[in-house]
Amino acid sequence: xxxxxxxxxxxxxxxxxxxxxxxxxxxxxxxxxxxxxxxxxxxxxxxxxxxxxxxxxxxxxxxxxxxxxxxxxxxxxxxxxxxxxxxxxxxxxxxxxxxxxxxxxxxxxxxxxxxxxxxxxxxxxxxxxxxxxxxxxxxxxxxxxxxxxxxxxxxxxxxxxxxxxxxxxxxxxxxxxxxxxxxxxxxxxxxxxxxxxxxxxxxxxxxxxxxxxxxxxxxxxxxxxxxxxxxxxxxxxxxxxxxxxxxxxxxxxxxxxxxxxxxxxxxxxxxxxxxxxxxxxxxxxxxxxxxxxxxxxxxxxxxxxxxxxxxxxxxxxxxxxxxxxxxxxxxxxxxxxxxxxxxxxxxxxxxxxxxxxxxxxxxxxxxxxxxxxxxxxxxxxxxxxxxxxxxxxxxxxxxxxxxxxxxxxxxxxxxxxxxxx
Numbered sequence: 108x109x110x111x112x113x114x115x116x117x118x119x120x121x122x123x124x125x126x127x128x129x130x131x132x133x134x135x136x137x138x139x140x141x142x143x144x145x146x147x148x149x150x151x152x153x154x155x156x157x158x159x160x161x162x163x164x165x166x167x168x169x170x171x172x173x174x175x176x177x178x179x180x181x182x183x184x185x186x187x188x189x190x191x192x193x194x195x196x197x198x199x200x201x202x203x204x205x206x207x208x209x210x211x212x213x214x215x216x217x218x219x220x221x222x223x224x225x226x227x228x229x230x231x232x233x234x235x236x237x238x239x240x241x242x243x244x245x246x247x248x249x250x251x252x253x254x255x256x257x258x259x260x261x262x263x264x265x266x267x268x269x270x271x272x273x274x275x276x277x278x279x280x281x282x283x284x285x286x287x288x289x290x291x292x293x294x295x296x297x298x299x300x301x302x303x304x305x306x307x308x309x310x311x312x313x314x315x316x317x318x319x320x321x322x323x324x325x326x327x328x329x330x331x332x333x334x335x336x337x338x339x340x341x342x343x344x345x346x347x348x349x350x351x352x353x354x355x356x357x358x359x360x361x362x363x364x365x366x367x368x369x370x371x372x373x374x375x376x377x378x379x380x381x382x383x384x385x386x387x388x389x390x391x392x393x394x395x396x397x398x399x400x401x402x403x404x405x406x407x408x409x410x411x412x413x414x415x416x417x418x419x420x421x422x423x424x425x426x427x428x429x430x431x432x433x434x435x436x437x438x439x440x441x442x443x444x445x446x447x448x449x450x451x452x453x454x455x456x457x458x459x460x461x462x463x464x465x466x467x468x469x470x471x472x473x474x475x476x477x478x479x480x481x482x483x484x485x486x487x488x489x490x491x492x493x494x495x496x497x498x499x500x501x502x503x504x505x506x507x508x509x510x511x512x513x514x515x516x517x518x519x520x521x522x523x524x525x526x527x528x
Contacts, residue, residue: 119298121384121456122150123475124176126294130287131172137255139284140243141168142263145456146288148384151178151198155186163265165239168198169246179250181242188224200250204242240268244275258284293453293461294475299385300499303454303477306343306387307497307508310379313337314391318374318518321395327352327363330374338380346386347458348378356392356491359483370396373490374518377483379458388458388479389509390495393516404441405484406492406515412437412482413494413511416450416464420480421504426451426468433464433482442484451480454497476500477508 127150131139141150144159150168157164167181180190180198184205190198211217217225237245247257259281261269273281295303317333327350335345350363356375368374372395379387394402415436419429433450453460454477462470462478472478481495499506 119296120152120176121148121296121299122152122170122176123291123294123296123299127170127287127291128172128174130291131170131258134258134282134287135256136258136280136282137172137251138247139170139172139258139287140247140260141170141284141288142166142260144263146260146284147263149288149292149456151180153180153182153189153198154384155182155189157183157186162263165204165263165265167239167243167263169243169250171250179246181239181246183239200246202242202246204237204239206236240271240275243272247276254278254280256280256282258282258287260284260288289461292455294473295455295477295499296475299455300475300477302383302385303387303497304499304508306380306382306385307389309338309341309343309382310387310389311391311509313341313380314376314393315516318393318516321368321518325368326365327355327368328365330368331363334376341382343380343382346379346381347388348376350374350376351491354488354490357485357487357489358491359485368395371399373402373492375491375493377493377495384456386454386456386458387497388452388454388495389497390481390483390493391511391516392492392494393518395518398515398517402490402492403515406494407513408437408441408445409482409484409492409494410511410513411440412445412450413480413496416480416482417496417498417505417507420472420478420498420500422472422474422500422502424472426462426464426470426472427466429472429480430464430466430468433480437482437484445484447482450482451478453477454479472500474500474502 141147147166147168148154150170155166158166164183169179171177178198179200181202184203187203190201313334316337317330320333331350338345349360351358351361352366352368352374353372355361355366356373374393377390379389392406412433416429416433419432430450434445434447437445449465451464453462462476477499479495479497483493485491494511496511497508
């Protein structure tokens with residue numbers, strides 16, 4: 108089934124269309140096929156619960172190489188109600204596949220159904236028994252010249268589907284789409300940067316609010332539960348958070364457990380939330396009671412490293428130089444044996460975008476990139492401290508979305524009372 112979608116010019120898509128078009132031109136391809144949930148949503152603005160929750164629910168987005176944004180979508184028949192009807196975010200062409208059953212009440216006239224209900228009913232009446240790959244091939248053959256060239260993302264395809272697609276398009280040239288998408292996603296639109304700014308700031312606030320409520324006898328899971336509740340109250344959902352206390356803070360990706368928080372414990376939070384599809388990744392450290400001299404010294408060292416990385420991070424800077432500046436500063440400020448494999452990464456609809464701040468990175472910072480800079484220190488048997496903030500690269504330098512406190516957050520816990528200083 109094929110049907111048309113109207114568009115409204117006042118809405119803004121997620122995709123950075125000019126940058127994506129530059130990538131398609133550089134690769135000399137006629138179109139790009141996105142298959143993973145994140146990239147389908149990025150290219151088409153279509154979000155489907157089934158697609159994001161299970162790989163077998165295939166959705167494909169095709170972005171064509173042309174100045175005007177034109178996208179086609181291949182989606183299961185049962186998801187036709189999710190296609191917006193009157194928005195610039197909607198694909199111009201939608202092809203459905205598979206079968207789905209839905210019943211319209213005989214007691215309600217069709218004109219009184221909600222718009223989504225009417226769209227779903229219209230799709231059902233057309234029907235479609237094609238497979239996802241057959242529907243995708245139909246789109247490509249209808250929209251592109253014979254023996255065209257396409258950039259194909261294979262990460263969202265089921266086993267064998269990549270080969271089936273190439274057999275159907277025998278004689279067409281295919282190149283990997285993943286590098287093109289990663290480079291396009293590295294440069295954020297103002298709308299993307301706004302979502303990332305909000306998500307980062309929500310994560311900082313969630314940790315502070317949860318720490319303010321710490322009581323004697325609380326566990327790591329209690330702290331996590333408070334953060335998750337705070338996210339939900341602010342229209343966000345938890346995303347890949349790591350929360351530990353005491354010696355467990357040395358576990359880079361440890362998950363909250365049943366350990367009770369004790370006086371003198373470090374508490375480390377790393378991760379964030381997803382809000383309006385975009386994610387955050389920040390780190391914050393607290394201590395229950397007064398910090399020891401070593402806790403404060405190690406924390407001060409990693410903060411110094413973060414600030415040195417920030418100072419080095421300017422448009423045109425090489426990411427390997429930003430890495431070197433951060434590591435060297437941590438060593439010079441109290442942890443001489445400090446080692447790291449990376450000191451930051453881009454962030455967007457996923458938590459790891461380009462650029463990569465590593466010792467051998469060839470990435471160069473450009474305006475529009477949103478980056479997380481971080482300098483964690485993990486010492487098994489003692490604990491871990493971490494400094495991580497989020498920044499937008501601008502033509503003048505960095506816009507800081509979040510601000511690491513220069514001193515450790517200290518929390519006093521009492522039975523039935525709370526406090527922070």
